[in-house]
Amino acid sequence: MLGRSYGKLDRMRSAYSVETVRTAERQLMARLPEGALMQRAAAGLAAACADLLGRVYGSRVVLLVGSGDNGGDALYAGARLARRGAGVTAVLLAPERAHAGGLAALRRAGGRAVSAGGAEGAGGGAAGVEELIERADLVVDGIVGIGGKGGLRPDAVPLAAAAERSRAAVVAVDLPSGVDAGTGEVRGVAVRADLTVTFGAHKPGLLIDPAREYAGSVRLVDIGLELPVEPELEALQHADVARLLPVPRAESDKYRRGVVGIAAGSARYPGAAVLAVAGALRGGAGAVRYVGPAGDAVITRFPETLVSDQGPKHAGRVQAWVVGPGAGDDAATVGEVLAADVPVLVDADGLRLAEAGVVRARRAPTLMTPHAGEAAALLGVDRAEVEGGRLAAVRELAGRYGATVLLKGSTTLIADSGGGAVRVNPTGTAWLATAGSGDVLSGLAGSLLAAGLSTVDAGSVGAYVHGLAGRLAADGAPVGAHDVAEAVPEAWRNVLAE
Numbered sequence: 001m002l003g004r005s006y007g008k009l010d011r012m013r014s015a016y017s018v019e020t021v022r023t024a025e026r027q028l029m030a031r032l033p034e035g036a037l038m039q040r041a042a043a044g045l046a047a048a049c050a051d052l053l054g055r056v057y058g059s060r061v062v063l064l065v066g067s068g069d070n071g072g073d074a075l076y077a078g079a080r081l082a083r084r085g086a087g088v089t090a091v092l093l094a095p096e097r098a099h100a101g102g103l104a105a106l107r108r109a110g111g112r113a114v115s116a117g118g119a120e121g122a123g124g125g126a127a128g129v130e131e132l133i134e135r136a137d138l139v140v141d142g143i144v145g146i147g148g149k150g151g152l153r154p155d156a157v158p159l160a161a162a163a164e165r166s167r168a169a170v171v172a173v174d175l176p177s178g179v180d181a182g183t184g185e186v187r188g189v190a191v192r193a194d195l196t197v198t199f200g201a202h203k204p205g206l207l208i209d210p211a212r213e214y215a216g217s218v219r220l221v222d223i224g225l226e227l228p229v230e231p232e233l234e235a236l237q238h239a240d241v242a243r244l245l246p247v248p249r250a251e252s253d254k255y256r257r258g259v260v261g262i263a264a265g266s267a268r269y270p271g272a273a274v275l276a277v278a279g280a281l282r283g284g285a286g287a288v289r290y291v292g293p294a295g296d297a298v299i300t301r302f303p304e305t306l307v308s309d310q311g312p313k314h315a316g317r318v319q320a321w322v323v324g325p326g327a328g329d330d331a332a333t334v335g336e337v338l339a340a341d342v343p344v345l346v347d348a349d350g351l352r353l354a355e356a357g358v359v360r361a362r363r364a365p366t367l368m369t370p371h372a373g374e375a376a377a378l379l380g381v382d383r384a385e386v387e388g389g390r391l392a393a394v395r396e397l398a399g400r401y402g403a404t405v406l407l408k409g410s411t412t413l414i415a416d417s418g419g420g421a422v423r424v425n426p427t428g429t430a431w432l433a434t435a436g437s438g439d440v441l442s443g444l445a446g447s448l449l450a451a452g453l454s455t456v457d458a459g460s461v462g463a464y465v466h467g468l469a470g471r472l473a474a475d476g477a478p479v480g481a482h483d484v485a486e487a488v489p490e491a492w493r494n495v496l497a498e
């Protein structure tokens with residue numbers, strides 16, 4: 001929990017695909033002496049390990065070393081720690097293919113190496129190796145980095161399991177071994193790290209669940225890569241959001257600030273209408289119109305709402321619509337809203353009722369906000385497939401519908417149909433997994449649309465403020481969706497205070 005101290009994140013965080021990182025590395029390597037890049041990586045890694053250890057001298061460090069350059073980084077960093085008095089043991093998964101220069105450096109510094117399979121020297125053997133890991137103060141995971149394919153290989157699985165059992169702090173080199181760097185997918189076992197030291201650029205997997213959870217906190221080591229302007233993934237931070245939040249000027253009036261229309265709720269689910277309005281009233285629009293059968297419940301709770309029981313077509317001026325929360329099977333209302341020539345946010349029941357062809361044919365932009373279950377239903381796949389491959393799912397939906405799609409959940413992603421960087425929300429908290437909090441988000445993001453933000457900005461700023469409001473409201477204890485709505489002004493002030 002970041003709690004009330006939240007808010008020191010001030011630069012857009014970007015992640016680049018593995019191919020982009022490799023290209024940048026090749027270009028830089030061509031201009032540098034051989035091995036220089038790996039030394040930069042190892043120096044940053046060793047410094048992070050030393051910070052974590054506090055006292056390096058006398059500490060017990062175990063390196064898990066695969067056969068690629070990821071293992072090389074671990075070996076060179078281990079050599080640096082050994083020179084400062086740590087007892088360093090490298091566990092080699094493939095002794096004959098371990099990075100030769102790194103291994104020699106470690107041995108010169110007084111470190112030793114054993115085989116994971118037990119073939120080489122004392123202390124080897126599977127049981128001995130696992131014991132070594134369990135007794136360590138620090139485990140450095142250099143099994144595999146961006147060269148990884150598929151899940152962790154079977155010979156590496158017991159090492160990852162021993163690291164998880166161990167009391168040691170676990171530092172992953174570049175990525176936790178076993179996670180997919182490009183997508184955040186995790187197939188089978190992967191290393192669970194307390195800290196991941198990543199080189200040159202964040203990789204998408206470090207920002208997307210489930211892999212993000214395996215990474216622990218992430219420290220970026222600058223190795224001098226020159227990266228393209230457009231990343232594959234970007235996470236807004238406080239300063240970015242502060243620039244995008246709509247703030248009224250002296251000449252503003254309620255219409256200039258934007259009117260958001262909420263077509264939500266039903267006799268069965270009046271609460272969804274109330275919660276969507278609760279979010280909308282705190283989202284920057286100058287007025288909130290409500291259309292639907294829950295007008296009485298809405299007006300009782302929020303007398304400032306402009307309530308109408310006519311359909312959306314007769315509701316009067318609206319700069320953006322929200323349709324769907326708690327809407328049941330009211331396809332006619334969804335159709336009417338989609339026919340309006342203003343931005344529309346479609347959520348919940350509305351997603352099921354919005355035909356792809358109709359959404360694609362709209363001239364004004366559309367923002368769809370499914371959770372994983374709804375996204376799975378739209379794509380005709382299992383929910384687990386969406387949860388395991390969120391990036392592919394959000395892109396696929398955006399392409400199919402010709403819309404901006406915000407995929408809710410542990411990592412909320414926002415993709416535009418035109419391609420470009422996918423936004424990832426960094427403020428989410430599992431306390432938001434409470435009934436109705438999605439309704440608050442749809443009202444909030446709809447209000448931002450009415451205030452003039454693009455669908456991508458309204459979705460990502462909405463998710464950011466909503467996540468922050470969830471953290472502030474919860475502050476370590478369970479909350480209801482209405483609490484989240486009530487904390488939105490505090491979240492807003494928190495962002496602008498930066």
Ligand SMILES: NC(=O)C1=CN([C@@H]2O[C@H](COP(=O)(O)OP(=O)(O)OC[C@H]3O[C@@H](n4cnc5c(N)ncnc54)[C@H](O)[C@@H]3O)[C@@H](O)[C@H]2O)[C@@H](O)CC1
Nearest residue numbers: 025038067068069070144145146147148149151152153174
């Ligand atoms: N390319 C560069 O310029 C730099 C690379 N660096 C490091 O180099 C890494 C990439 O190195 P490589 O390209 O050698 O690749 P890796 O070391 O990431 O992985 C390749 C090795 O892992 C094995 N492997 C692949 N999939 C596996 C799996 N699922 N389970 C277990 N083992 C698996 C392969 O057999 C191969 O031997 C980066 O992640 C980073 O740590 C850094 O030194 C910085 C500079």
Ligand SMILES: Nc1ncnc2c1ncn2[C@@H]1O[C@H](COP(=O)(O)OP(=O)(O)O)[C@@H](O)[C@H]1O
Nearest residue numbers: 408409410428429430432433435436437438439
């Ligand atoms: N584990 C989680 N971590 C972070 N945020 C979550 C998590 N689970 C759900 N959320 C967020 O909570 C909200 C729930 O929305 P939704 O699933 O539509 O619920 P409802 O339909 O009950 O309103 C979304 O903003 C979603 O991103």
Ligand SMILES: [K+]
Nearest residue numbers: 144173175177
């Ligand atoms: K690794």
